[in-house]
Amino acid sequence: MPPERTSAARRTDGLVRSILSRHIPSILLLSLLxxxxxxxxxxxxxxxxxxxxxxxxxxxxxQGLLKFGDLQYHAQETRRxxxxxxxxxxxNLQVEYAEQSRQADRLVTEGIKDYLAGARTPRETExxxxxxxxxxSYLQVRDDVLGRILESSVxxxxxIDLTRGVPQFELVREDLSEIKKIYDExxxxxxxxxxxxSGASRIRLLTALGLGLLLGSVAIWGFQxxxxxxxxxxxxxxxxxxxxxxxxxxxxxxAILSAAENLRDGLVTxxxxxxxxxxxxxxxxxxxxxxxxxxxxxxxxxxxxxxHPLGNLRIDEVIDDALRSTxxxxxxxxxxxxxxxxxxxxxxxxxxxxxxxCLQNLIANAVxxxxxxxxxxxxAGMDERSHQIQIRVQDHGIGIHDSDLPHIFEPFYRSPxxxxxxxxxxxxxxxxxxxxAEAFGGTLxxxxxxxxxxxxxxxxxxxxxxxxxxxxxEASKIGDRV
Amino acid sequence: MRTGVSIQRxxxxxLVVALCVVLTSHSVVHASRNNPSQSLAIVVNRSNxxxxxxxxxxxxxxMGDRSHWSNGHRIAVVMLNYGQPERRTVLRLIYRMDEDGYxxxxxxxxxxxxxxVAPKTLASPEILRKxxxxxxxxxxxxxASDVDDSVKVVRIEGLSPEEEDYRLPIDERSPK
Numbered sequence: 001m002p003p004e005r006t007s008a009a010r011r012t013d014g015l016v017r018s019i020l021s022r023h024i025p026s027i028l029l030l031s032l033l034x035x036x037x038x039x040x041x042x043x044x045x046x047x048x049x050x051x052x053x054x055x056x057x058x059x060x061x062x063q064g065l066l067k068f069g070d071l072q073y074h075a076q077e078t079r080r081x082x083x084x085x086x087x088x089x090x091x092n093l094q095v096e097y098a099e100q101s102r103q104a105d106r107l108v109t110e111g112i113k114d115y116l117a118g119a120r121t122p123r124e125t126e127x128x129x130x131x132x133x134x135x136x137s138y139l140q141v142r143d144d145v146l147g148r149i150l151e152s153s154v155x156x157x158x159x160i161d162l163t164r165g166v167p168q169f170e171l172v173r174e175d176l177s178e179i180k181k182i183y184d185e186x187x188x189x190x191x192x193x194x195x196x197x198s199g200a201s202r203i204r205l206l207t208a209l210g211l212g213l214l215l216g217s218v219a220i221w222g223f224q225x226x227x228x229x230x231x232x233x234x235x236x237x238x239x240x241x242x243x244x245x246x247x248x249x250x251x252x253x254x255a256i257l258s259a260a261e262n263l264r265d266g267l268v269t270x271x272x273x274x275x276x277x278x279x280x281x282x283x284x285x286x287x288x289x290x291x292x293x294x295x296x297x298x299x300x301x302x303x304x305x306x307x308h309p310l311g312n313l314r315i316d317e318v319i320d321d322a323l324r325s326t327x328x329x330x331x332x333x334x335x336x337x338x339x340x341x342x343x344x345x346x347x348x349x350x351x352x353x354x355x356x357x358c359l360q361n362l363i364a365n366a367v368x369x370x371x372x373x374x375x376x377x378x379x380a381g382m383d384e385r386s387h388q389i390q391i392r393v394q395d396h397g398i399g400i401h402d403s404d405l406p407h408i409f410e411p412f413y414r415s416p417x418x419x420x421x422x423x424x425x426x427x428x429x430x431x432x433x434x435x436x437a438e439a440f441g442g443t444l445x446x447x448x449x450x451x452x453x454x455x456x457x458x459x460x461x462x463x464x465x466x467x468x469x470x471x472x473x474e475a476s477k478i479g480d481r482v
Numbered sequence: 483m484r485t486g487v488s489i490q491r492x493x494x495x496x497l498v499v500a501l502c503v504v505l506t507s508h509s510v511v512h513a514s515r516n517n518p519s520q521s522l523a524i525v526v527n528r529s530n531x532x533x534x535x536x537x538x539x540x541x542x543x544x545m546g547d548r549s550h551w552s553n554g555h556r557i558a559v560v561m562l563n564y565g566q567p568e569r570r571t572v573l574r575l576i577y578r579m580d581e582d583g584y585x586x587x588x589x590x591x592x593x594x595x596x597x598x599v600a601p602k603t604l605a606s607p608e609i610l611r612k613x614x615x616x617x618x619x620x621x622x623x624x625x626a627s628d629v630d631d632s633v634k635v636v637r638i639e640g641l642s643p644e645e646e647d648y649r650l651p652i653d654e655r656s657p658k
Contacts, residue, residue, distance in 0.1 A: 091560065091602035095609050098616045143616075147527075150617035151558040152599045 025222035032215040039208035046201040053193045064118075064183045071111040072176055075135070077104035079169055082142050085149045086157060098146050105139055115179065124182055131175035138168040238412065249291065252284035259284075295426070310440070312347040312463055313355060315380045315389055321352070322359035323378065326367075330376070333367045338377035345382060346462040348389055350440040358436040358444075359391065361429040362456045366395035368423060369454075373397075382462070388442070391458040399450035408446065409434045433458075521626040521643035522571050522650040525611070525633040527618045530555075534637040537649060543621060544576045545587070546597035555619030559601035560610055562623075568607070571653045572623055625652060 081101035085094045112135060116128040141164045148157035259277040262268050268277050319341060330337055359378070366376045373396035380391045400408060404415040412427040430444075433456075437444040442460035524540060526532060531553055535543070542548045543557055550556055562569045564581065573584050591597025604610045607628045614620040615632040626643040629635055641648045 091613060092605050092609055095604070095612045095616065099612060146616050147555070147618045150613060151556045151619045152602075153556050 025219045025226065028215050028219040028222060032212055032219065035211055035215070036208055039204050039211075042204050043201050043208075046197045046204070050194050050197045050201075053190050053197065056190055062187065065180070065187070067111060067114070068176070068180055068183055071108060071115075071179075074104045074107040074111065075169075075172060075176065077101075078108060078139075078142065079165075082145055082149075082165075083161075085146060086154060089152075091150070094150055098150065101142065101146065105135075105142070108135060124179075127175065127178045127182060131172065131179065134168065134171040134175050138165070138172050141165045141168050249288065252288045252291075255284040256281050256288075291426075295428070310349050310351055313350050313352055314347055315345050315391065316341045318350075318352060318355050319359060319378055319380060319391065321356045322363060325356065325360050326363045329364065329367055333370065333374060335367060335370070335374045335376055338375070338379075340377065340379035340381075342381040345380060345389055346464065348440065348442075348460040349463060350460065354436050355440070358433045358458065359393065361433045362393040362458075365429060365456075366393060366397060366454075368425065369397040369418070370395065371398050371451075373453075383459070386459070387462060388459045389462050391460070392455055394453065394455045396453040399452055399454055400446070400448040401450055405446065405448065409444070520652050520654075521648055522568055522575075522623050522652050523626040523629050523643045524621065524636045524638060524650070525614050525624055525629060526621045526636055527614055528632070528634045529553075529618045530621075530634060532636055534640055537639055540638060541576050544572070544601075546591050546599075546601075549598055551619055553618075556599070558599065558617050558620045560613050560620055560622035561601045561603050562607065562610060563603060563605055567652050567654050568623055568625055571650065574653060575650055623650075 078101050081097045081104060085097035085101075088094060088097075112128060112132045116125065116132065119125040119128050141160065145157045145161045145165055148154070148160060259280040262277050263274065268274055319339070323337070323339065363376060363378065375396050377394045378392070379394070380389060382388075383390050398417075401415065401417065404413075407413045408415070409430050411431040413431075414425060414427045418425070434444040437458050437460070440460055442458060445457045445459070446454065447457075448454040524535070530551060532551065539548075544559055546559070548557060561572070573579055573581060577584055577587070579587060588597060588600050592600055602613070604613055604622075607624050610622050610624060611628065611630065611633055614622050621636075624633075626635075635642060638649060643650070
């Protein structure tokens, strides 16, 4: 028999291939989900950046523009109140206007200080310093004008305002315009950043939607293809099954008909010939009955309609029963049998006849798919790691291809090589055997190498182990043909 | 007992005399300083270089006989409203006129061109203080207790309002 390591590696490869082929749509959907999540994260990041930029724009430019508006208003108010004082001779009103002018100029001075304190670029600092200097110069002129007004030197006040006040205030205006220009440029910069981020988000969103649509379509196509392939596969299996069963039915029926016609037409008259023809009829009828029994057995197993009472079984007794039942088969096929059963094995929980039929199926398989080396070993022992009892049926037969290994337990499955070689069978035996083992809380595993041989291993929990099955199982009657 | 009575008779008279001396000297010290609320301070703009004025110069300025300060600024005399004790004091001590005489003086001066600008009349000491603060050539008067750092007090005849012999005590009597 082949070494276990090679078959394990092949099994892993096959498993991976099988998972990939069956789950491609799911993988696509998962990829879609991950892609959408990734793009979503990017979009959220962009939105956060946009929000920060807007916040910066508000804190920097918009709020700055609001402050600038106040600054401009108070500067105008400073000058306006001074000029109002020119319009009256009432000293009380003149004092009031002078006070208004001074209050406004204090606000402007504070505003300029705030601006300088918050200046972040050399250009802002420069503009702020210019404004501060020009504002102080204007205030000196303003004080002079106010003094002249209060001293009733109106003509001089007007003269000073026109010659010095107006140009100086114009410089202040220019400084304020420069500051406004800086604010506007900053606002434009922030706005451009926000637009850029919004554009990037839009592109990412569209990409994500397009990708989602594409991957979703591919996934749906994959799902549909899998369903169709499954349906086609099932139909093919059913057709193969019908053809196989028909062949299996026709062969004994033809033999029965032939023998019966010989008897009816009096073609056989001698006693020995009559006995031989009668034996053909009974043997073929029995084979026919077995076939019908196996089909019914599989159908009832699939429906899981029957429950079997379980009991503690001695493995050696089960194996011996199976060997007794297959003794004639092995003998006629010229097989050499090896029986190796570890002594003192604990019992297992199961149904005697079901487990025996399961073993018979595996032994019959060894005979059916034998090559020149007609040898079979049935062994049983305790696996100390898993605390399970393992029953192995090992042969030196033709072996099973890697590509067939994942499918041999599927109902009605028959490998192309087996069909080509016209080896009879229904494709139900291994499926029934696997279900039987699983019904008792165990497993049925296989390792094989083409041209070397095959090992089937039934693992069952020993009584007293945690994985012991429930008291009733859904296993049904097991047929004895594969 | 007799000894105790004799000690009291000996010590009591000097103690009474000493107490009288102390009380007298205290009242003398206080009498040498004027109460700020009872003196009239002459105030000018803080930029004005003038620190001291003779009473005669002060009268000239208020009468409108002098039009400019030494720094070139026009003199702007400011008065408080009619009926206030500070105004009455200025009219009585500086102008040496009653209200009618003052009005007559201003009108005549304006008419003749002797007074270029009539004194401005302001509603309250606070407004007057602000006026003087804003006008470099302004001169006005305030109760000494109403003065703050925004204006400058001018000494009259070398005396400040809180000093004894200061010549502008406020006349608190109501007009007849």
